[in-house]
Amino acid sequence: GKAMNKMKEVAKALGYEVGEEFNIIFTAGKYSRYNPFKFTETDLVDTFGGVFTNYIGRIITGEYKIEKIPFQPKIGEDYWTYSDGVNAPVIEYYSWGNNCYDKERKLLGIIFKTEQEAKDYLPTWQKRLEGEEV
DSSP states (O other), rough: OOOOOOOHHHHHHHOTTTTOOEEOOOSSSBBOOOOOEESSSSSSSSSSBBBTHHHHHHHHSSSEEEEEEOOOOOOOEEEEEEEOOOOSEEEEEEEEEOOOHHEEEEEETOBBBSSHHHHHHHHHHHHHHHHHHO
């Protein structure tokens, strides 16, 4: 029979979709010069398309860290974020205009590609607003 490639499952287990880019940070905290990496259906590849499947074991054991790349909308592209509710932040979407409000939200790390990502991060954001350690 044909061997089953489990790369999609590996990507998902690490919190990534096939094709989603991320950075790899080596043991000493040094960023790989081949960032960003992504999972394909069959491999782990670098920015040039080179195959680095041998890194997967080191990522799984925690020897190498992986870091999500913050979403950067293009002009006119919608993004999800928080705005001021009465007693709590509310999730809303805006169109990226590269204005100071957009840039402030990016600096705060609250620019999301999907409404679900904004929902998932909301409890952490509320703790940050209260000055709690997260």
